[in-house]
Amino acid sequence: MKQTRAVEMGAGLFVLLGFGALFFLITQTTGMSNEIGNKGYTITARFENVGDLKVRAPVTISGVTIGRVTRIAYDPERMNAVVEMIIAKQYEQLPADSEAAILTAGLIGGQYIGLTPGGSEEWLEQGSQIEFTQSAVVLENLIGKFLSSVGGTN
Amino acid sequence: MKDWLYEIRDAIKAFVRTVGELTLFFFSIAMYTPRTLVKRPGLVVKQVFNSGTMSMTIILTCGLFVGMVLGLQGFDTLQRFGAEEALGTFATLSLVKELGPVLTALLFAGRAGTALASEIGLMRATDQLAAMEMMAVDPVRRIVIPRFLGGVVAMPFLTAIFNMIAIFGAFLVGVTFMGVDQGAFWSQMHANVTVADVSQGVIKSLVFGVVASLLAVYQGYTSVPTAEGVGRATTRTVVTTAITVLILDYLLTATLIG
Numbered sequence: 001m002k003q004t005r006a007v008e009m010g011a012g013l014f015v016l017l018g019f020g021a022l023f024f025l026i027t028q029t030t031g032m033s034n035e036i037g038n039k040g041y042t043i044t045a046r047f048e049n050v051g052d053l054k055v056r057a058p059v060t061i062s063g064v065t066i067g068r069v070t071r072i073a074y075d076p077e078r079m080n081a082v083v084e085m086i087i088a089k090q091y092e093q094l095p096a097d098s099e100a101a102i103l104t105a106g107l108i109g110g111q112y113i114g115l116t117p118g119g120s121e122e123w124l125e126q127g128s129q130i131e132f133t134q135s136a137v138v139l140e141n142l143i144g145k146f147l148s149s150v151g152g153t154n
Numbered sequence: 155m156k157d158w159l160y161e162i163r164d165a166i167k168a169f170v171r172t173v174g175e176l177t178l179f180f181f182s183i184a185m186y187t188p189r190t191l192v193k194r195p196g197l198v199v200k201q202v203f204n205s206g207t208m209s210m211t212i213i214l215t216c217g218l219f220v221g222m223v224l225g226l227q228g229f230d231t232l233q234r235f236g237a238e239e240a241l242g243t244f245a246t247l248s249l250v251k252e253l254g255p256v257l258t259a260l261l262f263a264g265r266a267g268t269a270l271a272s273e274i275g276l277m278r279a280t281d282q283l284a285a286m287e288m289m290a291v292d293p294v295r296r297i298v299i300p301r302f303l304g305g306v307v308a309m310p311f312l313t314a315i316f317n318m319i320a321i322f323g324a325f326l327v328g329v330t331f332m333g334v335d336q337g338a339f340w341s342q343m344h345a346n347v348t349v350a351d352v353s354q355g356v357i358k359s360l361v362f363g364v365v366a367s368l369l370a371v372y373q374g375y376t377s378v379p380t381a382e383g384v385g386r387a388t389t390r391t392v393v394t395t396a397i398t399v400l401i402l403d404y405l406l407t408a409t410l411i412g
Contacts, residue, residue, distance in 0.1 A: 004196075004200075007199070007200050007203045008199055008203075010203045010207040011199045011200070011202040011203040011206065011207055013207070014202065014203070014206045014207040014210065014308070014311065015202065015206070015307075015311060017311070017315060018206075018310070018311020018312070018314050018315055019311070020318075021311070021314035021315045021317065021318040022310075022311075022314040022356070024314075024318050025250060025314055025317055025318060025352050025355075026349060026352050029246045029250070029321065029343055029344070029347050029352070030344065030347045030348055030349050030351070030352060
């Protein structure tokens with residue numbers, strides 16, 4: 001009887017430790033704790049060129065992540081890209097004339113959307129669209145411009 | 155002259171027969187599994203202890219050192235790109251998706267699988283299984299199924315524990331010895347590891363748990379009832395588990411990544 005109890009204790013401790021480890025892996029190593037989920041409002045922005053922007057890329061303001069890109073699509077009528085993003089609920093006071101730009105994090109980092117607040121008294125809300133946007137910088141275009149400007153001075 | 159052709163034919167036939175036998179054996183185990191879980195849960199708990207708790211030492215030791223090596227090697231490689239902050243992401247993704255499930259399955263085959271195979275093989279060799287049948291006790295239900303289930307339950311937990319201790323090993327080397335920024339180590343990990351990555355590893359460990367336990371009890375149950383036969387069954391357990399797990403790992407990765 002005593003031996004059986006020791007075995008049960010050992011097995012129980014093992015299973016509890018296993019659950020603890022699983023819990024650790026899911027909550028501590030993944031970004032689940034800073035997921036926004038569906039609690040927020042969706043806004044859209046139109047860009048000439050989204051570059052390497054991916055779904056789930058962060059949306060930041062002053063460098064603070066306030067949302068995520070949820071959808072990137074091409075609009076054949078207006079011939080530009082439509083980016084949908086979800087903004088966390090606690091940041092609902094964003095001026096309606098804010099500007100959105102596609103920026104690059106570090107030299108080999110991914111691209112993200114940086115918002116710059118405008119001066120409007122009205123706020124962005126569910127479904128509203130950002131009017132002022134700045135496309136992604138494509139390296140080839142930049143090099144092309146640089147080369148032609150160097151060629152021009154000579 | 156054509157002897158070797160006959161040998162190849164016999165080997166192929168034997169292989170196909172083994173696969174068929176293994177499948178039927180799996181079905182006969184699966185059929186009685188619910189009844190065993192309801193009627194004899196104590197037997198399963200004892201096997202969870204034997205396969206799980208008793209494997210903790212090897213899992214903890216190996217996990218810690220695998221993590222430390224990852225920390226060291228990852229740091230060395232990433233440093234050449236000036237990206238050593240990505241060490242946390244690198245170590246965690248390698249571990250939860252690939253190294254954790256596979257290495258745990260291989261260690262499990264070496265520690266628990268061999269124990270299961272030799273135990274059942276020895277029961278076969280000393281006619282204990284035949285004696286049970288004489289007493290109208292089905293050895294598959296009384297001996298094989300609890301051991302199989304114990305392994306199936308133990309594997310995902312062993313994998314999770316392996317991953318956790320290995321991440322701490324990588325943290326220890328990367329942050330404490332190599333001087334990677336502690337905040338960057340965790341925040342880059344949080345930013346890049348998704349719940350889908352972790353669950354992919356859990357799915358792998360569940361499949362490997364079934365495969366490794368099934369092969370171990372099968373090799374023991376079908377061993378030749380001699381001292382040599384038990385030894386061979388033990389060896390075959392490790393070899394077949396290693397091969398099957400590595401092949402399945404590729405197939406699972408290809409399926410899960412899509």
